[in-house]
Amino acid sequence: MAMASAPKRPALALRPAGRWLAAVARELATPRTLVVGGVLVIVGYLAVVPLVYLLHDTFTGPGGLSIDAFTRAYTANSQAGRMMINSLEFAVGSGALALGIGTLLAYVQVRTDAPLKGLFFAASLVPLIIPGILYAAAWIFLADPRIGLINVVLFQPILGHGLFNTFSMWGMIWVQGLHLAPIAFLLMGAAFRSMDPALEEAALMAGAPRRLLLRRITMPLVRPAIVSAILLMFVQSLESFEVPGLLGLQNGIYVFTSRIYFVLRQFPIDYGAAGAYALGLLAFAVAGVAASGWLSRNARNYQTVTGKAFRPRPMELGRARLLVGALVVLFFAVAVVLPVAVLVYTSLLKFYSAPSLDSVRTMSLANYRTVLHMPLATTALRNSVLLGVGAATVVMFLTAVASWVVVRTRAMGRRLLDVVAFTPLVVPGLVLGLALSFVYLRTALPIYGTLWILLIAYSTRYLPYGMRYASSAMSQTSGELEESAHVCGASWWQTFRRVLLPLASSGILAGWVYILVVSFRELSSSILLYSPGKEVLSILIWEQFENGQFTTLAAIGVCMVAILVLLVLVAYRLGARFGVDDSSR
Amino acid sequence: MVGTLAVVVALVLSACGKSVTSGTGGGGSAAGTPAEKVYQQLNALPADQQRAKAIEQAKKEGTLELYTSLTDDLVASVKEAFEQQTGVKMNVFRAASETVLQRTLQESSANRTGNDAIETNFGEMGLLSKQGVLADYRGASFGSVPESGRFPGWLADRLNIMLPAWNTKLIKAGQEPRSWEDLADPRFKGKLTLELTDSDWYENVTKSWLRHGKTQAQVDDLWQKMVANANVAKGHTVMAELLGAGQTAVDGMNYSYITQNTAKKGAPVAYRSADGIAHTIGFARPQGVSMMKGAKHPAAAWLFNDWMLNEGQKLLVSLGLTPSAKVPGDNSLQGVTLEPYDVQGLTQDSKTWDDRYDRLLRGLKQIGGD
Numbered sequence: 001m002a003m004a005s006a007p008k009r010p011a012l013a014l015r016p017a018g019r020w021l022a023a024v025a026r027e028l029a030t031p032r033t034l035v036v037g038g039v040l041v042i043v044g045y046l047a048v049v050p051l052v053y054l055l056h057d058t059f060t061g062p063g064g065l066s067i068d069a070f071t072r073a074y075t076a077n078s079q080a081g082r083m084m085i086n087s088l089e090f091a092v093g094s095g096a097l098a099l100g101i102g103t104l105l106a107y108v109q110v111r112t113d114a115p116l117k118g119l120f121f122a123a124s125l126v127p128l129i130i131p132g133i134l135y136a137a138a139w140i141f142l143a144d145p146r147i148g149l150i151n152v153v154l155f156q157p158i159l160g161h162g163l164f165n166t167f168s169m170w171g172m173i174w175v176q177g178l179h180l181a182p183i184a185f186l187l188m189g190a191a192f193r194s195m196d197p198a199l200e201e202a203a204l205m206a207g208a209p210r211r212l213l214l215r216r217i218t219m220p221l222v223r224p225a226i227v228s229a230i231l232l233m234f235v236q237s238l239e240s241f242e243v244p245g246l247l248g249l250q251n252g253i254y255v256f257t258s259r260i261y262f263v264l265r266q267f268p269i270d271y272g273a274a275g276a277y278a279l280g281l282l283a284f285a286v287a288g289v290a291a292s293g294w295l296s297r298n299a300r301n302y303q304t305v306t307g308k309a310f311r312p313r314p315m316e317l318g319r320a321r322l323l324v325g326a327l328v329v330l331f332f333a334v335a336v337v338l339p340v341a342v343l344v345y346t347s348l349l350k351f352y353s354a355p356s357l358d359s360v361r362t363m364s365l366a367n368y369r370t371v372l373h374m375p376l377a378t379t380a381l382r383n384s385v386l387l388g389v390g391a392a393t394v395v396m397f398l399t400a401v402a403s404w405v406v407v408r409t410r411a412m413g414r415r416l417l418d419v420v421a422f423t424p425l426v427v428p429g430l431v432l433g434l435a436l437s438f439v440y441l442r443t444a445l446p447i448y449g450t451l452w453i454l455l456i457a458y459s460t461r462y463l464p465y466g467m468r469y470a471s472s473a474m475s476q477t478s479g480e481l482e483e484s485a486h487v488c489g490a491s492w493w494q495t496f497r498r499v500l501l502p503l504a505s506s507g508i509l510a511g512w513v514y515i516l517v518v519s520f521r522e523l524s525s526s527i528l529l530y531s532p533g534k535e536v537l538s539i540l541i542w543e544q545f546e547n548g549q550f551t552t553l554a555a556i557g558v559c560m561v562a563i564l565v566l567l568v569l570v571a572y573r574l575g576a577r578f579g580v581d582d583s584s585r
Numbered sequence: 586m587v588g589t590l591a592v593v594v595a596l597v598l599s600a601c602g603k604s605v606t607s608g609t610g611g612g613g614s615a616a617g618t619p620a621e622k623v624y625q626q627l628n629a630l631p632a633d634q635q636r637a638k639a640i641e642q643a644k645k646e647g648t649l650e651l652y653t654s655l656t657d658d659l660v661a662s663v664k665e666a667f668e669q670q671t672g673v674k675m676n677v678f679r680a681a682s683e684t685v686l687q688r689t690l691q692e693s694s695a696n697r698t699g700n701d702a703i704e705t706n707f708g709e710m711g712l713l714s715k716q717g718v719l720a721d722y723r724g725a726s727f728g729s730v731p732e733s734g735r736f737p738g739w740l741a742d743r744l745n746i747m748l749p750a751w752n753t754k755l756i757k758a759g760q761e762p763r764s765w766e767d768l769a770d771p772r773f774k775g776k777l778t779l780e781l782t783d784s785d786w787y788e789n790v791t792k793s794w795l796r797h798g799k800t801q802a803q804v805d806d807l808w809q810k811m812v813a814n815a816n817v818a819k820g821h822t823v824m825a826e827l828l829g830a831g832q833t834a835v836d837g838m839n840y841s842y843i844t845q846n847t848a849k850k851g852a853p854v855a856y857r858s859a860d861g862i863a864h865t866i867g868f869a870r871p872q873g874v875s876m877m878k879g880a881k882h883p884a885a886a887w888l889f890n891d892w893m894l895n896e897g898q899k900l901l902v903s904l905g906l907t908p909s910a911k912v913p914g915d916n917s918l919q920g921v922t923l924e925p926y927d928v929q930g931l932t933q934d935s936k937t938w939d940d941r942y943d944r945l946l947r948g949l950k951q952i953g954g955d
Contacts, residue, residue, distance in 0.1 A: 147832050549822075
């Protein structure tokens with residue numbers, strides 16, 4: 001009413017400044033500004049709180065501002081140079097291995113007529129589902145130089161000694177790379193699926209050989225996804241603790257995270273030095289973001305989802321079909337069957353021992369009975385499902401909007417938004433836990449001690465992953481579709497909901513699944529934030545590990561794999577109904 | 586957008602105006618928190634009336650909130666027995682000792698103590714006591730705690746015995762380590778595992794060697810040789826499990842109850858030789874129990890301490906642990922010879938030893954002497 005009557009009384013007080021304000025207010029009140037503004041505030045808040053906490057602890061000493069923490073962390077006896085080289089080797093190595101495997105699998109699955117496509121689903125998701133600790137433990141039982149099954153069964157009889165050593169840099173890269181490959185698979189699969197094959201077909205018609213086609217057409221078209229995948233896996237390897245913790249320490253191979261772990265458990269706790277290491281990680285990661293920004297410049301060139309209809313047609317492999325099938329089976333055997341088999345085997349024992357007549361005789365289902373009778377198992381399962389679904393939904397909604405701002409608009413500071421949304425990746429989980437408990441212990445809102453604080457923690461931790469999935473999906477979707485919707489009179493919100501989201505849904509669903517799955521694994525921040533009654537599955541698993549109950553642990557792992565495979569299947573079925581390309585099945 | 590972020594940053598900065606983690610001011614600032622008054626009242630009652638009064642009040646309070654680093658299986662037994670014997674419900678937050686410490690410090694610095702009682706490791710209890718958040722239990726069970734187990738703010742309820750452990754299939758009888766010095770012997774080359782965080786063990790062995798006449802140079806040499814024999818692992822229970830699986834032949838140091846409980850499952854591990862004697866001289870680290878000054882259920886906290894130092898001690902024996910009190914039927918120390926654990930040295934300066942042990946494991950040259 002007031003707005004309507006205002007123009008009738010121009011003489012009254014509406015001076016130019018007032019009119020400008022009214023215009024701004026009108027502009028601000030649109031759904032677009034409200035949604036975008038709200039999302040930006042939330043994303044900024046989630047990412048900035050732990051970062052500020054980290055910076056505060058790192059740069060303050062007893063006498064105010066200081067950089068002593070860096071001196072403690074990087075000089076004297078810290079062996080910081082060696083540690084940084086180890087970190088880089090580990091991150092680059094496992095990132096490269098994961099990208100190679102993930103891309104190849106994704107391409108074969110989405111774009112060819114390879115046999116045994118059902119296997120891809122398991123091959124790509126099971127390693128992701130198995131918690132890092134369990135996956136590393138399984139590989140100890142497989143490739144330990146003395147007791148590893150592969151060494152004992154295959155190599156010791158021939159060579160007299162084991163061939164593989166899981167406690168080496170190569171062993172670490174192998175385990176981490178296999179464990180990460182699903183991320184690459186999910187990202188690249190989404191990219192290949194939403195790629196218009198017209199260009200490939202044109203090249204084929206023009207007589208280009210297959211290899212040239214791959215190098216000059218296909219790969220450049222999925223470059224944003226490749227860059228995102230490299231970045232994610234590089235940073236995730238830098239940030240992961242399980243593999244360096246379980247496999248690296250044996251031979252003194254330290255990386256950033258194992259140093260942080262070490263520093264955080266001393267008394268008095270040197271938060272400053274831990275922060276200095278975390279900021280070192282951040283520097284590497286920011287360099288990664290910058291590089292990825294540079295690599296995906298001219299993003300318009302990669303927009304393949306345009307107004308034209310397309311139907312990806314699978315490439316016929318011909319005689320190579322058999323070979324490709326065999327390779328898929330091999331990968332499946334190594335990455336899935338072996339570790340899961342070892343887990344199943346272990347879950348039937350009373351204590352771990354290499355397979356023998358004795359161990360077979362003691363086998364029983366006792367560990368599964370223990371799991372079923374764990375008083376916390378149902379609570380933890382319920383909480384984990386709630387948090388996983390909740391965090392995945394919150395993050396993918398936030399990042400879908402945020403990535404739209406980054407990719408589509410020319411808003412000032414959109415690069416900064418990209419970087420800000422990325423920072424939680426390098427805040428160690430434990431520091432995130434400390435930061436959140438610090439903040440919410442001092443607010444009146446009933447958040448501390450409830451599931452909400454865990455939801456906030458998970459949403460923060462997985463923001464960067466959501467951002468990568470969403471922005472690589474967005475950058476493949478051409479702006480012309482939005483423009484058409486706009487021309488047809490659709491509001492921004494309608495366009496976003498009815499045009500953009502469905503088009504990017506393949507990538508967004510992949511991100512959703514990924515976050516759901518990794519939420520089940522989240523440990524380092526949960527461990528400080530959970531309260532009695534608010535336990536989650538990862539806590540239960542960690543407890544079993546800490547207590548050395550490998551056999552019960554294995555039983556929980558087997559159950560968890562079964563539950564998550566089921567959940568993910570349901571998600572894909574539902575996704576298929578809402579228009580996600582169903583070639584994944 | 587930048588503006589929004591700037592506002593958020595400013596808000597957060599103002600929220601964190603004060604020191605974020607360093608100044609953990611201790612929850613119980615005044616001399617008499619409401620909880621402390623309850624503790625004093627219960628302590629002042631005649632010994633035979635304390636328990637009944639505590640149970641009556643604890644039931645009115647509702648539950649007991651316990652933070653502990655006792656392992657999961659042990660906690661389950663403690664909870665079951667406590668609830669059954671007192672009728673008071675118990676909620677447990679279980680985590681590694683450093684996490685228990687972090688959480689307790691965070692909560693008390695915000696004056697929102699979440700637990701009533703605490704049960705965790707020596708180092709953490711000492712630190713919490715220094716922060717002034719723990720209250721002294723002086724009820725009827727106090728007398729059963731030996732002099733050596735009484736500390737300002739907390740009492741020892743159990744002992745972790747530090748001894749070498751070995752795989753009996755991989756180490757022939759007679760070849761097992763019979764002293765800490767043995768671990769430096771070339772026969773254990775590549776067969777030894779040391780734990781990443783055992784700096785208090787390192788401190789105790791070092792000081793014991795120096796006490797018994799070794800020079801610093803000899804001590805350093807032994808450690809260098811021991812590390813040259815060894816791989817490093819994280820977590821004692823994990824080490825015991827891998828020892829049983831034959832991944833390693835000897836654990837340089839493990840807690841005897843962990844070795845014993847692994848052996849009970851059928852794994853071929855031991856810390857005593859075939860003659861039933863642990864020839865290496867062990868150290869017994871006190872683990873403690875206490876009550877919070879800021880407890881919301883003080884009578885329940887008091888009751889838990891009272892129970893843990895009485896009935897709880899018998900329960901610990903049945904679980905294979907070493908109680909701090911003398912309990913008939915406890916044979917966990919059979920065949921074991923102990924030297925005193927260096928309480929004073931490690932209370933004063935654990936960080937130096939953390940650093941030195943860390944450098945040792947990473948193969949860095951030791952800076953000799955203290």
